[in-house]
Amino acid sequence: MKRFDTVTGIAAPLMRDNIDTDAIIAARAMEGGPRDLGAVAFTNWRFDLNWAEQPEFVLNQPRYRGATFLVAGRNFGCGSSRESAVWALAQYGIRAVIAPSFGDIFQENALQNGLLPIPLDTELVQTIAAAIERSNDAHMTVDLVRNEIRVAGLAPIPFAIAPERRRALLEDKGDFDLLVEQLPRIGEFEARDRAARPWMELNR
């Protein structure tokens, strides 16, 4: 987890629908064991087969290099459950993704890592992307304290997030610790469940 309150940085428009987690991090980028995944995020869009940069890809353009936010099309992060897709974005420096919708598992993985997925209406996402393209420096601010996005040339844009997920991001408290605290209660459940479903017991 990484604490999130108010973050300002470059926003890169990537207005494609169905950007899948294979596109965010390809299998070939994970060979050889753990590594800096940020350097290989968007593997096959950012690099050719010989790992040379593809200049036309948005994050290789000087204006958007080192972006902090992505503004993307529908169903961002669909496909594989690989959390390495979130790690690749986070290690690249991405703190939030704004899109009309997200893949379920990606959205959960993102929240687990302090990367904020912000779902907004399609037209609003398109408006933000257009405003960034028009702006001088492609900067914007995501403010989790006030639950709003600020982009030059637009009125502040409010966004919604479940209160507990918001608090977890603000306070940097992850689910792992919450669950470990629940172990006594879980033990009681297991005892009740063993009586109700004795056939579930595995003697291995």
Next chain:
Amino acid sequence: MTDSLTLFDKMWDRHLVSPFGDRSLIYIDRHFLQETTCYEAFDTLRKAGIGVHAPQQTFGVIDHCVSTETGRNAHSFPPTAHWIEAMRKNCAEFGVELYDIDDARQGIVHVIGPELGIALPGTTLVCGDSHTATCGGLGAWAFGIGTSQVGQVLASQCLLLTRPRTLRATFTGRLGKGVYAKDMILGLIGKYGTAAGTGFAVEYAGPAIRSLPIEGRMTISNMSVEFGARSGFVAADDTTFAYLHGRPFVPAGAQWDLALEDWRRQVSDDGATFDRELELDCATLAPQISWGTSPQDVVGIDRAVPDPAAIDDPERRRSMEKALRYMALTPGTRIEGTPIDVAFIGSCTNGRLSDIEEAARIVRGRRVKEGVRAVVVPGSTAVKARAEALGLHDVFRDAGFEWRESGCSMCVSGNGDFVPPGKRSISSTNRNFENRQGPGSRTHIASPAMVAAAAVTGCITDVRRLEGLA
């Protein structure tokens, strides 16, 4: 009736440990680990100084990055040896049983879960893999999770979840000859899109589902994630119970009787209401083939490659144009007859015995077209052994197919098996994403029968025509 519950409601209620703020604490009955998504989860346990909460409910397997070469070992494909060695070390250190490369129980995690009887009706099962919903074919609430949640389940056997809404997808009509479960799920995704199931737990129902054998139900549940849903399932029935009886981890004797009594209640009540209802007519369904780079980009084999110019939505039009450029296809031309370079049969979607039998039936007495690389990778070591006992390996080899060891292979292409840049494959897998089968690969997803037909003709072919059915 106000107290009518869906199957999902019953599974949710039974596994609810307690409400937890705006989420719920949910108990996980069975947990599968695969080598590429649990490495960091074990590190989390180590740092916290705690062990695996329920090792007897936890199963490890090596499938994603293992070589499929005959005589393979952890180092057959050196770039992934690290993950395999780490998996062995972690499972040993934390007391998790591992089905290693040379174990007779090894195989793709979603193939061996049902095969060994680890997935059961009305139970919760998770794995760090999006195709975990495959086990929904047995009536289990099974879903994929990321590595953080893998660590949480290892530590507590629980997850904090937001309750999904319920969706029922009803398949009406009777499937024609040469049309399979794969075509049903591709047809559903093609009709409603890859995000239609997002936020939902999906129950597959209707006469066409009821008449499917368990392996076909697994194919449908498997692609729930391509439909946008984390989980999808078919309520258990006598077909399910007959499949499960006698498998290694299925309760036996008096426990079987108790379980059966319970499992018969793990169905949606009459009058239960769903948040969303969708339908697909199977009577008119043709074999499906993908033309683009998303699983929703499918057409019937008798149709043409769609024309983006006919689409009003500008975003959709642009993404179609991009997909067609990537796939090197021309709008308006017939998709049948498109030459292919690689034919792949395998994966958690379609690598089970019935898939291999059906492909073998089509291949028998025929030859793989010159210039085509045709490959069969059985979904598990047990599937491979059973197919070999039936002599199917000889059918494939005689025809010019490669017959390999089990694993995920060309579905995820993280083990040295891949489609070369610019080459076109027809594949019984689940994803036709850009670069999925290797950088620059062009993938058409279809049923194993359609893959077999294309392997012998050298081009995308209506399997019904080849078989004299159309």
